[in-house]
Amino acid sequence: MDVGVEHLGRVVRIAPRGRIDSASAEALGGHLTRAIDGGCRHLVVDFRDVKYITSAGFRALLVADAGMREAEGHLALCGMPREVHNLFQIGAFTEDFLILPSLEECLSRFAE
Amino acid sequence: MCPPRPEPRARATLQLRARNELAEIGRIAERVESFGAEHGFPKPVLHDVQVCIDEVLVNIFNHAYDDSASHEIEIRLEVDERRVLIEIVDDGRPFDPLASPPPELVAAAARRNLGGLGIYFIRRLVDHIAYERVGDTNRLVMSKNLRGAAPAD
Numbered sequence: 001m002d003v004g005v006e007h008l009g010r011v012v013r014i015a016p017r018g019r020i021d022s023a024s025a026e027a028l029g030g031h032l033t034r035a036i037d038g039g040c041r042h043l044v045v046d047f048r049d050v051k052y053i054t055s056a057g058f059r060a061l062l063v064a065d066a067g068m069r070e071a072e073g074h075l076a077l078c079g080m081p082r083e084v085h086n087l088f089q090i091g092a093f094t095e096d097f098l099i100l101p102s103l104e105e106c107l108s109r110f111a112e
Numbered sequence: 113m114c115p116p117r118p119e120p121r122a123r124a125t126l127q128l129r130a131r132n133e134l135a136e137i138g139r140i141a142e143r144v145e146s147f148g149a150e151h152g153f154p155k156p157v158l159h160d161v162q163v164c165i166d167e168v169l170v171n172i173f174n175h176a177y178d179d180s181a182s183h184e185i186e187i188r189l190e191v192d193e194r195r196v197l198i199e200i201v202d203d204g205r206p207f208d209p210l211a212s213p214p215p216e217l218v219a220a221a222a223r224r225n226l227g228g229l230g231i232y233f234i235r236r237l238v239d240h241i242a243y244e245r246v247g248d249t250n251r252l253v254m255s256k257n258l259r260g261a262a263p264a265d
Contacts, residue, residue: 019162022170023137052159054166055230062226083159090236091229092217 003031011110012040013103017049020057029060033067041073042110046103048079058091065097074098076106124151126189131182132173132202137166140187151191157256160237161189161196164254167230168200168209176204176250191258195239198254207250208243210235 001024004015012035016028035043045061047053061077068075076098080088088094100106126147130136141162148158165187172185183203190197215228235241240255 019138019141019166021137021141021166022173023134052163052166054163054170055226055233056170058229059226083156086156087163087233090233091215 001027003028005031005035008107010040011042011044011107013044013046013106015046015049019051020053020060022054022056025054025056025060028057029063032060032064036064036067036071036073041068041071043068043073043075044103044106044110045075045077046079047077047081047084048103050081050084053084053087055091058087058093061093061097074110076100076109078103078106123190123192125191128187130169130185130187132177132185133182134170134173137169140165140169144189147189147191153191153196154258157196157258161198161256164198164234164237164256165200167234168252168254171209171230172200172202172204172250175207176202178205193258195258196256198238198256200252201246201249203249206245208245209252210241210243 001016001018001020004013004017006013006015014028014031014035018024020028032043032045043064065075078100079102080099085099088097088099098109100109124147126143128140128143130140144162144165145158148161153161169185169187177183186199186201188199190199209231212228212231215226215232234254237256238254239257242253244251
């Protein structure tokens, strides 16, 4: 996995590419934490190029989600391949996270 | 050396050995991905197989060993026209992952205890799973159908 970080106005887009697995989840978590600690309050994780995510990745996302709630900011997930979204459904995470189809929809949601 | 392009699908196997360290996860994933591509695994099947192998391995890394020594885990994939079989054997202490309690799926995410989530994913992603203790080893066998796989919605 490598991770792209892009600043789009007040929104930070974090785009992991490849596998968010037991070995790489911690690195993703580090990117998310650094963004929040750096003052980002509108964070998007773009799953467009993610092959899969395992339970370790869900833990990293939940830590980021809790951190963002505490900071009274907003976290959105987007661009999920069908198989990835299936795991969010199996784990009953679809109510916990704001999941939108595309980056564009995240940006317009966060522009409100 | 390479089997002919399977149409109809010939039976093929992949055998791997992993040490009990996180650095092995990526190497194993790449071998499995190549095998899946070579033998025409449907995309959702390859996805689910890769998630399951990751979850089983990390579960072994975290729970199977009482010592800090290096151990080898055997991973075997077998595909035929019907299904992918995944067999994972470790020499750790007796541990039946299927006996672990399910994770909490109702509490708000921030308060959730996610223990057992990986095993829960496995149970939901494969069509059949069985554990047995064989001599001094744990043997977990999972089967994933190539067609009629659980739809991704």
